[in-house]
Amino acid sequence: MSVESTQSKLTANTPMPPERLLDVKQLKKYFPIRKGFFKSVVGQVRSVDGVTFHLNQGETLGLVGESGCGKTTTSRCLLRAINPTSGEIRYRQADGQLVDVTKLASDELRPLRREMQMIFQDPFASLNPRMNLLDLVGEPLLVNGVANRKERSDRVADLLRLVGLRPEYMRRFPHAFSGGQRQRIVIARALALNPRLVVADEPVSALDVSVQAQVLNLLLDLQEQLKLTYLFVAHDLSVVRHISDRVAVMYVGRIVEMSPTDELFLAPKHPYTAALLSAVPVADPRIRSKMQPLEGDVPSPSNPPSGCHFHPRCPFATELCRQQAPDLEEVQPNHFVACHRQAELSLLGVSEPT
Amino acid sequence: MTNQPLLEVRDLQTVFELDEGTVKAVDGVSFDVYPGRVLGIVGESGCGKSVTIKSVLRLIEEPGRIANGAIRFRSKILGNSSAEMVDLVQLPAKSAQLRALRGNEIALIPQEPMAAFSPVHTIGNQLMEVIQLHQPVSNEEAKKIAVNRLKEVGVPNPEGAMDRYSWELSGGLRQRAMIGMALTCDPLLLIADEPTTAIDVTTQAQVLSLLRKLQQEHQTSIIFITHDLGVIAQLADDVVVMYLGKVMESGPVDQIFHNPQHPYTRALLRSIPTVHTKNRSRLPTISGSIPHPFQKRSGCPFVARCQEALPQQKCANQAPVLKAINEHQSVSCFLHQGGGNVS
Numbered sequence: 001m002s003v004e005s006t007q008s009k010l011t012a013n014t015p016m017p018p019e020r021l022l023d024v025k026q027l028k029k030y031f032p033i034r035k036g037f038f039k040s041v042v043g044q045v046r047s048v049d050g051v052t053f054h055l056n057q058g059e060t061l062g063l064v065g066e067s068g069c070g071k072t073t074t075s076r077c078l079l080r081a082i083n084p085t086s087g088e089i090r091y092r093q094a095d096g097q098l099v100d101v102t103k104l105a106s107d108e109l110r111p112l113r114r115e116m117q118m119i120f121q122d123p124f125a126s127l128n129p130r131m132n133l134l135d136l137v138g139e140p141l142l143v144n145g146v147a148n149r150k151e152r153s154d155r156v157a158d159l160l161r162l163v164g165l166r167p168e169y170m171r172r173f174p175h176a177f178s179g180g181q182r183q184r185i186v187i188a189r190a191l192a193l194n195p196r197l198v199v200a201d202e203p204v205s206a207l208d209v210s211v212q213a214q215v216l217n218l219l220l221d222l223q224e225q226l227k228l229t230y231l232f233v234a235h236d237l238s239v240v241r242h243i244s245d246r247v248a249v250m251y252v253g254r255i256v257e258m259s260p261t262d263e264l265f266l267a268p269k270h271p272y273t274a275a276l277l278s279a280v281p282v283a284d285p286r287i288r289s290k291m292q293p294l295e296g297d298v299p300s301p302s303n304p305p306s307g308c309h310f311h312p313r314c315p316f317a318t319e320l321c322r323q324q325a326p327d328l329e330e331v332q333p334n335h336f337v338a339c340h341r342q343a344e345l346s347l348l349g350v351s352e353p354t
Numbered sequence: 355m356t357n358q359p360l361l362e363v364r365d366l367q368t369v370f371e372l373d374e375g376t377v378k379a380v381d382g383v384s385f386d387v388y389p390g391r392v393l394g395i396v397g398e399s400g401c402g403k404s405v406t407i408k409s410v411l412r413l414i415e416e417p418g419r420i421a422n423g424a425i426r427f428r429s430k431i432l433g434n435s436s437a438e439m440v441d442l443v444q445l446p447a448k449s450a451q452l453r454a455l456r457g458n459e460i461a462l463i464p465q466e467p468m469a470a471f472s473p474v475h476t477i478g479n480q481l482m483e484v485i486q487l488h489q490p491v492s493n494e495e496a497k498k499i500a501v502n503r504l505k506e507v508g509v510p511n512p513e514g515a516m517d518r519y520s521w522e523l524s525g526g527l528r529q530r531a532m533i534g535m536a537l538t539c540d541p542l543l544l545i546a547d548e549p550t551t552a553i554d555v556t557t558q559a560q561v562l563s564l565l566r567k568l569q570q571e572h573q574t575s576i577i578f579i580t581h582d583l584g585v586i587a588q589l590a591d592d593v594v595v596m597y598l599g600k601v602m603e604s605g606p607v608d609q610i611f612h613n614p615q616h617p618y619t620r621a622l623l624r625s626i627p628t629v630h631t632k633n634r635s636r637l638p639t640i641s642g643s644i645p646h647p648f649q650k651r652s653g654c655p656f657v658a659r660c661q662e663a664l665p666q667q668k669c670a671n672q673a674p675v676l677k678a679i680n681e682h683q684s685v686s687c688f689l690h691q692g693g694g695n696v697s
Contacts, residue, residue, distance in 0.1 A: 066554035178643040208398040208644065209581060213625040213637040220634060235555065242627035243634065261633050279559035280629055281584030285607040288588055293559035297524045350629045 016090060016098060021197060021229050022055040022078070027087035029073050033302060045302040047073040048084070049253035052328060055197070057092075060223065060230040062244030062261070064237060064276075066298050069250040071233045075199045078231065079116050080109055091116075094196060114144060117195040121202040123182035127174040133160065133185060134170045140192040159188040162225075163218060180211035184218065191222065201233045216243055237280050241265055246334070249273050252309040253301050255328055259335035266349040269337040272310045274347035287351075308340070316341050358428070359386035360575050361410070361543060362439065366423035368402075368409045377647045379405040379418070381599035384676060387543065390573040394590030394607070396580060400644055402599040403579045407545050410577070411462060412442055412452055429459055430542070458488040461541035465548040467532040471520035477504075477531050478516030481538060488539045503534040508564060526557035530564065537568065544569075544576045550585065562589060583626055587611055595619050598645065598655035601676050605683030615685045617662045654687070664688055 016023050028050055033043040048070040055061050063071045077084040080101055089101040094115060101112065120126040127136055137159055138152045146152050157167035163184040174182055183203060190198055200219070204212040220243065222228060234240050240247055241261055248258040249272065257270040268274045275294045296313045299305055307324050311317040320340050328338040339345075368380040380402040387393050395403045408414050410425055426439035432451055445451050456462075464470040472480060481500035485491060491499070497516070504512035507530045520528055529549060536544055546565070550558040566589060569576055578589055586593055586607070593610040595603045595618065603616040614620045624638045631637070642659045645651070653670040654660070663669040669688060676686040 066556065180643050209583070209626050210398060210622060210640040211643055213627070213639040214641075216627065217636050217639060220636065237555070238627040238629050238631065241629050241633060242631050242637065245634070265629060275556060277629065279555045281558075281562065281582065281588040282630075283583040283587045283611070283623070283626060283628055285587045285590075285611050293563050294556045295560075297526055297557065298554065 016092065019056045020054050021057045021092055023088075023090040024054065024074075024078070025052050025088040025090075027051045027074065027077055027089065028085045029070075029077055029082065030085045043302055045300075046253050046304060047301055048077065049301070049304075051087075051250070051253070051255050053248050053255060053258055055229055055231060057196075057229055058223070058227050059245040060232050060243055062240035062247040063231060063233045063250060064235060064240050064247060065250035066235060066276075068252075068298060068301060070253045070301065071235075071250050072201055074250070075118075075201055075231055075233050078197075078199060079113075079118060080104070081118070091197075114193040115195055116197045116199065117190040117193070119183075119186055119190050119198060119200040119203045122206045123174075123179060123186050124206070126186055127182060129174055132171050132173050133165075136174070136185060137189045137192055140189060144193055155192070156188075159192055160185075162191065162222070163188045178211070179207050180214055183207060183215050187215075187218065187222070191226070194226070195228070197229045197231070199231045199233070202235070203232075204239060205234065205236060212239070219243065237265075237276065249276065252299055252304050254309060254325075254338065255336070256310065256338050257336065258328070259332075259337075263332075263335060264349075268347050268349050269331065269335065269342045269345070270310075270339050271314050271316055271345065271347065274349065275313075277350050278348070280350075308338075316345060358389075360389045360428050361387040361577075362424070362426040363406075363410065364424045364426070366406065366409055366425065367421045368405050368414055368418060369421045370418040372417060375648050378599055379647070380409060382423075383596070383599070383601050385594050385601065385604055387575050387577060388592075389542075389575055390569075391591040392569060392576040392578055392589055393592045393594065394578045394580065394586040395594045395596060396583060396586050397596035398581055398644060400598070400647060401596040403596050404547060405599075406596070407462075407547060407577060407579060410442070411456060411460060411545065412445070412447060427455075427460070427543070429455060431455070431459065454488075457484055457541075458539045459541055460543045460545065461536040461539070463529075463532055463536045463544065463546040463549045466552050467525075467528040468520065468552075470532060471528065473519060473521055476517050476519055477523070481516070481531075481535050484535055484538050499538065500534075503538050504531065506568070507531070507534040507537070508560075509534065525553045526560060529553060529557075529561055533561070533564065533568070537572070537574075540572065541574060544574050545579075546576060547579045548581070549578075551580070551582070558585075565589065583611075583623065584628070595622070598647070598651075600655055601684075601686060602656065603683070603685050603687075604676070609683050613683075615679060615683065615690055616687050617660050617689070618656045621659075621661070662689060 027048055029048040030044040030046055032041040035042045051074055065071045076082045078089060084102055091099055091101050093099060134153055134156050137156045141152050141155060156170060160167045165184050204215050232243055244261045247261050247264045248255050251272050257273045294313050305312050306322060308321045308326055311321040326338045326340045328336050331337050331342060364384050366380055366383045370377045370379055383406055397403045409420055420443055425442040427442055429440045431454055432440045478500055482496040485496040485499050501512045504515055509515045509527060509530050550561050580586060590607045593607050594601055597618050602618045614623060621640045625640055627637055640659050653673055657663050657669040674686045674688050676684050677691055678684045679690050
């Protein structure tokens with residue numbers, strides 16, 4: 001079986017290149033489906049089904065896909081916000097030591113939590129309405145031992161300045177702020193402990209377009225200043241193109257393609273990536289695409305199709321695609337594709353602006 | 355295309371009287387919808403686009419009310435002759451005339467089809483209800499019409515889908531069924547309120563190409579509400595750009611995207627990342643954020659964020675009005691109305 005062969009190939013204990021911050025191998029997260037009085041397990045939702053990727057220090061990896069493809073579950077597994085079913089997440093700590101996040105006990109995880117932080121999608125849900133900014137942004141400091149009140153409020157003031165908010169607002173409550181400002185507060189809170197890895201789960205999708213640009217620029221500036229590494233989860237391809245160094249595309253629990261951003265957008269090698277790109281409405285009435293939209297719907301991860309998960313919607317599918325799942329292979333330096341026919345296909349990316 | 359508009363909205367003002375004060379959600383909006391054309395209304399949240407179309411449907415509820423303006427619609431069932439227009443604002447709320455109009459001549463595709471369908475009735479039942487409400491047909495005929503509609507919007511196995519409930523369908527199918535329901539009575543005007551916001555991009559592409567196909571086949575007029583400029587560019591013939599309850603600019607889609615005149619339109623177009631933007635470049639932004647609707651304003655609503663605001667506080671003190679700058683395009687900005695001279 002090809003899945004097993006990949007497994008053995010990838011879990012071989014290869015040393016991690018020095019620029020790597022994070023190495024994820026064959027990550028799986030299955031949620032059980034329970035039914036009946038005894039809650040017996042009748043099936044599995046394969047939310048994340050063998051995902052392999054890496055993050056280099058200081059870069060941004062965009063993780064894109066449609067709803068239900070497992071991108072959020074993947075990002076939560078990295079932080080052990082949920083426990084993965086199997087797989088390996090190797091992380092290089094600030095002191096250079098390598099740890100497998102999946103194998104750590106919860107007390108061993110605590111020092112790691114400082115280094116990995118999360119920015120959530122909805123700034124209206126992720127801020128406690130009864131806490132003021134000082135408490136909200138200062139809480140991670142308090143939890144991690146900055147007990148001195150003066151010290152804490154100085155640090156919070158610095159953080160607020162860093163994200164472009166006035167420190168005088170420290171005593172105000174979240175309701176006094178607009179969506180964009182709230183997202184700045186969430187970012188300030190995530191940065192409170194000088195993290196090295198920031199997982200941003202759809203950080204701008206709840207914001208208005210005119211405010212989106214401000215927050216994206218802020219994230220880019222902060223990355224430069226603080227040498228942050230981002231995993232940027234989003235469904236909006238335009239935003240991902242704008243902010244990412246590399247992009248990974250997910251479909252029903254698997255990564256189908258991963259490559260440097262421009263390469264992925266200009267010369268996609270997986271039919272799903274190409275379909276996704278052609279589905280984005282172009283903000284120019286003179287380019288009214290004559291594209292053929294994909295037929296059908298995204299399959300459910302509880303009952304995915306056989307072989308390549310994309311084959312029922314793929315215009316290029318063959319018998320092999322129906323039977324055997326393709327491996328994610330490096331077809332060009334840094335360009336990974338999981339498609340049996342990638343070598344024969346020449347797919348269209350986005351056309352360059354004229 | 356005839357030159358007679360199907361719908362004329364003139365100086366519409368919809369206000370909400372709340373304890374905290376009066377919110378002018380829609381503040382003097384005017385636009386025309388022509389037969390067989392797609393009008394896109396674009397704006398950020400809180401700009402009044404949804405309230406505008408709710409006003410057109412006369413679905414504004416307490417404490418909101420239409421304070422001023424006219425909504426003239428060329429109705430076939432209410433008008434005596436085709437030349438006459440009916441002012442919907444003058445019709446009593448909850449009147450039989452309005453009920454005859456809604457769903458029949460003016461139909462709505464709501465944003466969230468999950469919330470719009472009843473979860474305890476089958477799709478078929480709900481479709482047949484609409485048909486029998488507006489047409490004197492038997493159950494069997496109604497069923498036949500409903501199945502045909504579902505087939506037309508590309509629902510696979512339409513007979514089977516009739517017996518299913520909305521929650522059994524995927525997001526894309528549900529939205530297709532909703533479009534089928536809106537089209538059951540061959541409306542003259544279809545209003546789509548962010549119909550693709552809640553669905554994925556590949557499904558969105560399916561729904562958009564379906565809407566375009568149906569629009570061309572039936573020659574229906576559409577008002578399409580969205581905050582997504584990409585969707586507007588792909589679907590609309592004419593565009594209205596709204597900001598804080600006012601129309602900033604209106605005109606043909608090509609003019610709006612390639613020759614925008616209002617500073618807000620220009621800033622909006624510059625600030626969106628597209629799949630074409632240069633990787634990791636800084637986006638030009640619109641500074642600040644949308645002012646709170648309770649805030650008292652005089653002058654242009656965009657003035658605080660405008661980079662091209664005129665000196666001497668003219669823009670802050672005086673409100674510009676929407677004026678035609680050429681045959682098709684109208685702009686509400688002093689830059690195009692005699693420059694900086696205080697009149």
